[in-house]
Amino acid sequence: MTVKTAVVVGAGIVGACLAYRLARAGLHVTILDAGQAHNKASGASWAWLNAASARDKPYYDLRKAGVAAYHDLEQELSGRLKIDWSGALVWDPDLYTPKAGGHPQKDWGGTMKIVNADEIRILEPLLTSPPQGALYSAEDGLVDGAHATQTVIESAQAIGARCAFGRRVQSLLHQDDRIIGVQTNYGTLQADVTILAAGTGNPDLLAAFDIALPTAHKAGLLITTAPISKRLTRALWTDTVHVKQLSDGRLVIGEYDHGPGGLDDPEATIARMIEITQKMMPALGVLSVERTTIATRPIPGDGYPVIGAIPSLPGAYIAMMHSGFTLAAVTAQLLSQEILGGNESPLLAPYRLSRFVQ
Ligand SMILES: Cc1cc2nc3c(=O)[nH]c(=O)nc-3n(C[C@H](O)[C@H](O)[C@H](O)COP(=O)(O)OP(=O)(O)OC[C@H]3O[C@@H](n4cnc5c(N)ncnc54)[C@H](O)[C@@H]3O)c2cc1C
Secondary structure: OOOOEEEEEOOOHHHHHHHHHHHHOOOEEEEEEOOOOOOOHHHHOOOEEOOOOOOOHHHHHHHHHHHHHHHHHHHHOOOOOOOEOOOEEEOOOOOOOOOOOOOHHHHHOOOOEEEEHHHHHHHOOOOOOOOOEEEEEOOOEEOOHHHHHHHHHHHHHHOOOEEEEOOOEEEEEEEOOEEEEEEEOOEEEEOOEEEEOOHHHHHHHHHOOOOOOOEOOEEEEEEEEOOOOOOOOOEEEOOOOEEEEOOOOOEEEEOOOOOOOOOOOHHHHHHHHHHHHHHHOHHHOOOOEEEEEEEEEOOEOOOOOEEEEOOOOOOEEEEEOOOHHHHHHHHHHHHHHHHOOOOOOHHHHHHOHHHOOO
């Protein structure tokens, strides 16, 4: 069957990139969202584009391709994503374990290197007491999540994609053993392919077909401060908070992983995050909180992405993942190729839905 029409459920960064890529390939694409664009995880994301947080080689390769895909996208969109490629310093013990012989990513062909306290001081002079060691991931990118998502959506619209907001997809239309579109709160919409990019909304849409996708969703809190005049040289992913600076001078501070109930008292968490950041870099001066967000990361049960065709539902595809910012552009490149009848990428082989359900 020649695919001519697609409906993408979800206007976060994953749905936006998919819609853009499919529209560029000449499909008639409609993006549906129950709310507005980037109203869930993508608008409240720290949005660090990196391979540094991968702990196995296949995932590292996918994430590296993810970062590379943003270079392509940024070029196609004439720099409008405004990616800051100044890299990151990482000393979160979950991501960086100092040990003799270095870091496993060195053996995977990565360019990351381990730096000592003196080198860290040079890389980020605002740190008064740098850690003994850190991973310096020089090729990482940083974006403003809401701005980047909005930019990709507008770029998709500019090449013909239609967006319908306030349209909740209630179910998938099933006919002759094939998915032929969606039922929304405003009626039905038929399409040759239907792509679920609904973040935490995906499992409910699958459940109607007795497909139980396990999840490990996790909420996260971000603080945006008022603009400050000092400039951080790069992003910091520390053992407590993570801090980056937007081009307008605002800091975006994220929390370290919290346990269950860890966000029951957000005010206390916010005060602690500000205190930690100020102690780490006193030269920043007084930080005033301008905005806070709490959003849920869509995470499949084993922590890895789910990307590809839904085996029991021909015509339907899914793209659900954490680190969806890092992975959205490459997911769109590879999945759109598959949808259009091209080869299946080996990069996606470990991340199929079939590992959970047949
Ligand atoms: C605090 C925080 C920090 C993060 N930091 C990073 C980071 O540094 N780097 C990184 O790579 N990733 C990070 N992530 C993860 C990343 O932001 C997400 O993986 C990514 O935004 C997911 O995008 P998405 O498009 O799949 O989902 P979303 O952005 O959640 O979008 C899904 C959309 O689907 C819509 N929807 C849901 N159900 C339906 C339905 N039934 N009908 C119609 N529409 C529906 C929703 O309204 C929503 O707009 C972070 C996330 C959080 C919360």
